[in-house]
Amino acid sequence: MRIVAPICVAFALVLAPMAHAFDLALEAELADEIVEPMVVATPADAAAFGPEPVDPSRGQFIWMPGPPATGGGGAGYARYVVQIPAAGTYAIWGRVVAWDGNSDSFWVTVSPPDTDPDPQTSQDTTYRWAVQQGNEWHWDRINQWLDGGTFEREWELPQGEVVITIWVREDATMLDTLYITDNLETDEAAVNPRLPTDEEVAMQLGETTAVEPAGKLAVRWAELKR
């Protein structure tokens, strides 16, 4: 028995996830708060303006309606309140459609640590997300589109409540889902962002208050902040 116990411990250390202890997927359209002109939409709604963005997760996404054209945007947002189980460094990915260069950006704040109360007013490029273009749903890691270059963002999040806000910058930019992870790899294949599970959707709908994905830390949701 003296020998068996240390071996078991050694195996546990090898098998335990060493880094990527947390991930959480959210449906964009199930935000805790959505302020117009950001709205929930279906593919048919968007098809009136441009190529139809077929098969979003759960059939819906959010956007400020508009054509792929210069101008439009700068008002409205969607807000998500999440409980982070452990302080650490996190990245966020979005599943997006962006028709063209006039419909390919949002502002993004995650508070704390971000302190800007309204990047639509401040126009602070720290919070500007250059969304990768494409007419089909694809994942893009939230970045920081500075005037001097574009860099992947990461956040030092505290344990506890964090508010993620996706602000309209250009109309017609579409968001289907969000994926929050402590996997900081920049390569999509290494991160493998995923869609929300039925349990995560139920949490967003307020049908349950907690979920414990297999092998993950428990995630607990705050009450709606409206």
Ligand SMILES: [Ca+2]
């Ligand atoms: Ca536009």
Ligand SMILES: [Ca+2]
């Ligand atoms: Ca969706």
